[in-house]
Amino acid sequence: MGVLSVSASTPTPPLPTRGREKKPLSPSPLWGGAGWGLCRAGLALAVMLLLLALIQPAAAQVLRRANGAEPGTLDPHKSETINDSHIEDDLFEGLVSMDADNRIVPAVAESWTISPDGMVYTFHLRPHLEWSNGEALTAEDFVYSFRRMVDPATGP
Numbered sequence: 001m002g003v004l005s006v007s008a009s010t011p012t013p014p015l016p017t018r019g020r021e022k023k024p025l026s027p028s029p030l031w032g033g034a035g036w037g038l039c040r041a042g043l044a045l046a047v048m049l050l051l052l053a054l055i056q057p058a059a060a061q062v063l064r065r066a067n068g069a070e071p072g073t074l075d076p077h078k079s080e081t082i083n084d085s086h087i088e089d090d091l092f093e094g095l096v097s098m099d100a101d102n103r104i105v106p107a108v109a110e111s112w113t114i115s116p117d118g119m120v121y122t123f124h125l126r127p128h129l130e131w132s133n134g135e136a137l138t139a140e141d142f143v144y145s146f147r148r149m150v151d152p153a154t155g156p
Contacts (some may be wrong), residue, residue, distance in 0.1 A: 065087070067083055068083050074087060077148055078155070080156065110124055110125035112124065125137075
């Protein structure tokens with residue numbers, strides 16, 4: 001690996017010549033003479049801007065998603081259209097999900113058991129689950145959601 005070191009005491013290299021004429025090419029404002037400092041400053045600025053672009057805070061990141069019409073609601077217990085469900089699928093993760101072959105696979109629940117009579121499903125949640133604000137996501141949150149979903153007061 002090579003190392004290039006440039007300092008103020010490094011002499012400017014001679015300008016290249018055009019074939020047999022032995023005349024120097026016109027000085028470039030970027031590369032020749034005093035312009036070399038401008039080039040280094042421009043390069044340093046470009047690197048700094050690139051690094052700043054790569055180190056964006058999460059709040060500044062934007063996901064743009066084509067959806068057709070605007071969703072009527074983002075409340076999963078009240079939504080009725082495909083446009084609503086497209087965005088809800090991006091916002092919420094259920095206990096289970098579907099894979100590419102339409103098989104039920106774990107999502108928030110890492111496993112589950114079904115009672116012999118098929119009436120009781122017990123879901124075992126993944127450890128260390130959090131809401132987007134950092135609060136712990138618990139089994140009680142899912143119980144609340146299921147109760148709200150079947151409560152007539154929730155309504156359409």
